[in-house]
Amino acid sequence: GQQLNQSPQSMFIQEGEDVSMNCTSSSIFNTWLWYKQDPGEGPVLLIALYKAGELTSNGRLTAQFGITRKDSFLNISASIPSDVGIYFCAGQATGGFKTIFGAGTRLFVKA
Amino acid sequence: GAGVSQSPSNKVTEKGKDVELRCDPISGHTALYWYRQSLGQGLEFLIYFQGNSAPDKSGLPSDRFSAERTGGSVSTLTIQRTQQEDSAVYLCASSLGLFTDTQYFGPGTRLTVL
Numbered sequence: 001g002q003q004l005n006q007s008p009q010s011m012f013i014q015e016g017e018d019v020s021m022n023c024t025s026s027s028i029f030n031t032w033l034w035y036k037q038d039p040g041e042g043p044v045l046l047i048a049l050y051k052a053g054e055l056t057s058n059g060r061l062t063a064q065f066g067i068t069r070k071d072s073f074l075n076i077s078a079s080i081p082s083d084v085g086i087y088f089c090a091g092q093a094t095g096g097f098k099t100i101f102g103a104g105t106r107l108f109v110k111a
Numbered sequence: 112g113a114g115v116s117q118s119p120s121n122k123v124t125e126k127g128k129d130v131e132l133r134c135d136p137i138s139g140h141t142a143l144y145w146y147r148q149s150l151g152q153g154l155e156f157l158i159y160f161q162g163n164s165a166p167d168k169s170g171l172p173s174d175r176f177s178a179e180r181t182g183g184s185v186s187t188l189t190i191q192r193t194q195q196e197d198s199a200v201y202l203c204a205s206s207l208g209l210f211t212d213t214q215y216f217g218p219g220t221r222l223t224v225l
Contacts, residue, residue: 042202042204100156103152
């Protein structure tokens with residue numbers, strides 16, 4: 001079945017540093033989504049990407065839909081302590097396939 | 112309501128007991144999804160509903176798991192004869208339509224089976 005490989009699994013960074021994480025898939029997706037999950041909460045959508053090559057920003061967050069449609073990355077610039085959490089990528093294919101989630105990247109920010 | 116709500120937020124039960132988890136989706140959302148998140152893991156898809164019907168039950172881990180949705184709104188996930196490996200956070204999400212619309216998640220129910 002379809003699987004997403006998300007990396008890195010965890011990151012320990014200093015406040016102010018930039019962060020990059022990515023997801024790759026063995027198959028093509030038509031939509032890439034990035035979610036953030038705070039402790040004790042459900043995931044919240046950060047950015048949705050619908051077209052190959054699309055680059056979208058949301059504040060300090062930037063995400064891109066890879067041109068091969070098999071990968072996506074999320075960048076966070078100038079990290080702050082509240083960026084701490086788990087970031088999930090998710091992909092959706094055509095034909096009513098279910099949304100596939102990556103295993104998550106756990107981000108720790110040291111003030 | 113404004114968002115997806117789930118109840119209870121926490122549930123501690125003894126092995127062998129049955130539990131019911133409830134999800135109230137966003138009003139007007141026709142699609143509803145259940146996921147399971149084990150400690151330190153990603154999201155495991157369990158089941159989805161389009162309206163009241165669940166065309167794909169392949170994600171349910173065993174026949175002890177069942178789910179229903181009535182009136183195209185509230186859904187209940189039932190786990191019978193709970194086992195310790197059922198301990199996890201159970202997340203519900205809803206979307207306007209099926210799959211291709213953005214899913215909005217509830218806060219989850221943390222289930223602990225002793």
